[in-house]
Amino acid sequence: MIERRITFTLDEEGLPAWKLNRLKTLAGFFRSVVVIHNISQLRMANAEQAMRMMSLGSMPGDLCQLMIEGSDAELACMVLTDFVSEHCHLICTGHRHISQREGTGRITLPFDYELSFLPPLSQLSVSTFKKADVLTEICRQCAPNQPNKANRLLEQIQARETISSTAMGNGVALPHILTPDVEVPTLVLATLEQPLDWGSKRGPVTSIVGLVLPAPPQREHLLAFSSFSKRLLEPDFCQLLTEDARPEVLRAVVLDSLSLPFR
Template sequence: MIERRITFIIGDEGIPSWKLNQLKILAGYFRAVVVMQNVTRLCQANAEQPVRIMSLGCMPGDLCQLLIEGSDAELACMVLTDFVAEQFLLVKTSGKKKNRNACSVVRSDKANSAFYLPFEMVILTQAVSAEQINLIQASDVKEMLLPRLCEMLNPDNPALLLEMMQEREQISSTCMGNEIALPHIMSVEIKQPAMAVIQLSQPVEWGSNRGPVTRLIAMVLPAPARRPHIEAFAHFSQALLEPDYCRLLTENTEPEAIKAVILHTLSRPFTVSCDTPKE
């Protein structure tokens, strides 16, 4: 079964009924199931049911995805991507050329409250293949993957973070359950908040009875942490307690989509008052 996803933000006018009807018509042309998924509110409805989509309560600034599955998924994705780019704010993906509605999600964006953070940070992603995982023994998983996370976060001096990461793991496993581990540290040696995501093509054990993991999401924070740092990362940590949210992180494979989901969640404490950010 072919699967494709289109990630976008709802604009100021929301989703009027004529857009939903157009989406229904376009989706009906293909041998594929198209589902509208509201990431912000963790709910979804089939594109063939416009009234059901309206009941999701989609609001301006909500992050959404079209999940497309079926034999025509690739062709449907091409057509629906053009529709989304015209009607909404399309989240930039590596496979699409830039357009007037494209939105990069790596940096905070005050003009776009869906991704606004009152501080600068970076989100990095990397994939590890099954072949790479099979080259190591199960007992060596952390020994291989923690250094890789630290190199992503601080390529000039990964050893600075590695020792702190290893000390944190010795206290207790950072496995959150639902296939996600959250290695995290706070230190005066860290100058800027950052996150690194490793996608694992097959589950690995992370020293916990909460099950194996397929996503490693490392967080580093400067110490002492500012209040906005704590609010953003606490909100993200709480979101990881929701199985549906974790499923979004583990099922998405496009780097920009993963960044969008994470950054949107980090920004939620600031969306109401983004014009007067907290200090």
């Protein structure tokens, strides 16, 4: 079976009945199964069931994904991408290249932040690949070309890990610290091809979100990152982080969860 996904945010209209009916009609043209996943609400519905889609409670700005699976999923993705591009804010698709303007998805936060990705870590030998390697790379990413600062961050984040493992379960780890060494919240996302032992009974991890918050934190920082950490308790949300390694999708999923308290 071929599988394709289209990730997007809803515009100011949300998903009114006429859009749902149009989506239902388009989905019915193909042999593939089309499911709409409202990521912001963590709810799903078959795209051929308009009433079920209405029950998703979709609101303007919600992050959504069309999941297409079947023998003609590639063709369905082409058609549905055009529909999404016309009526929503497209973030990522398996059909064609997304421009930087389209890929923003209009997800915003009420404070400045830094969000970056580690380069692929699979090049490291599995036999020598350790948790410390990931933490070291995260700190280097937080302080590029500043080895002294990176070393200070590493000391702090390792000290935090000695208190208790930051593995959240469901394959995700959230190493985090509060420190005066940064001025804005800094996130570093890493995905692993092989599960990595994180020193926890909750199991190994394949997705790591490094989080460095300025100390003292602003109220908005606490609201946003409390929302994100609560989301990590949801298996469906963690699945989004571990199953799709495309940077555009991961960025949208993380930013959407951080923005929820401010809507």
